[in-house]
Amino acid sequence: MKVYFDDGTLISASDLLSATLRTDLVPVPVSLEFSTQKTDELGKKLIPGAVIQVGSIKIKLVIIKVIPLETQTLKEGKPIGGIACVAIPQGCEPLISAKNNAVILNGTSFNAVMRACGAKLAMGSDLPLLSFVCLKGTIPTTRLAWYAQQEAVVFSYMDHRLGVTKIDQLFKKEIKVQFDASAVVWVNSEHLRNMGKASYVSVDADGSTVFGHEETKQGQAVIQHGGMSQRQLNNMNKVLLTKGTIIRPLNDQINAGDLVEVDHQKYVVLTAAHVFDTGALGGPSVMASKFWLASL
Incomplete structure (x- = not known):
């Protein structure tokens, strides 16, 4: 995974220790967490407000958090250190x-x-x-x-x-990739599914008519909000629930919102996490992508 500055300078593979690129279906849908070796040059460039780009993501990211990493490991008599950063799309700060x-x-x-x-x-x-x-x-x-x-x-x-x-439009897109069902870790828990979805109701101006009560289901929370229309209540009952997760070799071409197919069933990628880790600061080396698959 390549991480480079706005001026085109690439953070070398020897300096980049780890990087996790996430895309989600949330108001700030892209985030990057990465760490590098602690060098004089990177120490000057990796500061809050610095602009970077990563992998196949075409939009620019801005660093919003920088944390020094200290270890007990010595090299040439000096402790090996690192720099950990968090970045989000530029303009979303x-x-x-x-x-x-x-x-x-x-x-x-x-x-x-x-x-x-x-x-x-x-x-x-x-x-x-x-x-x-x-x-x-x-x-x-x-x-x-x-x-x-x-x-x-x-x-x-x-x-x-x-x-x-629109959530409905996600399922009308072209299928990005097909996954083998045997590689998916399915969420086989009705309790967890009920925790991820609530039934919403509201009360009409007359104080007696309850909207949305037809949508309530056993085992799910019922949440009341005043001043809501039936259209809004119907929309709030449309929820993407995680059905399973899958880990594949690193592929940052697949992101949250893409449509995939598993065993002739369509699923939306709810979250995509692309991970690159050299293992230099402990642990195994990793180059993989994890996808959370969801359906209505």
Whole structure:
């Protein structure tokens, strides 16, 4: 896995100790955690705010966290150290910090909402949003996730850009790859599936009519939210549940939101984690990708 700076300088394979590239269906859908050898040059370049790129991901990432790693191992009389970093898409930094002002919009869209919350990036796809409220002191990602659930949409990295997509549309995409069912570790637990899904209900203005009660199921939590329409309740009951996981050789061409097929069944990649580890700081060397497969 190649990690390089915005000026094109590559972090050499001898200096890169480990890297985990994750894509998820969340408001900040791409993240990178990596560690390198501690050198004078990298110590100057790997600082908060530095811009990097990784693998096949075409968008730029910005480092938001840097931690020095110290070991007890000596080399030429000096302790071997490292630098651990966390990076997210450039322009998404304001989305992970509490707002200093309230953002209240009506008749808007997800793209407009993210920009109003401080994000500085152009999304590849957009969807309308009736209203949005993010009060002062609230982290925008939590509110974006809440409204995405109301509209049954997910955030993703697709076609080399960030965007939003209807959950139903994920299953209409072209199948990216076929996996052998024998390689999948299936989640065979009704209890775990019930924990991942709740039934949502609301009360009409008359105070007696309950919306969404037909959707409640035994063993699932029932959550009441006021002021919700039947459309919103139906959307909130659309949930991607993890059905299994699979580990394959490193392949960063498959990301969260891609459609895969296992035994003639379609599944959406809920999370993709691409891992590269030299084992220099302990443990085995790893070059693999893990995928969490989900269905409605």
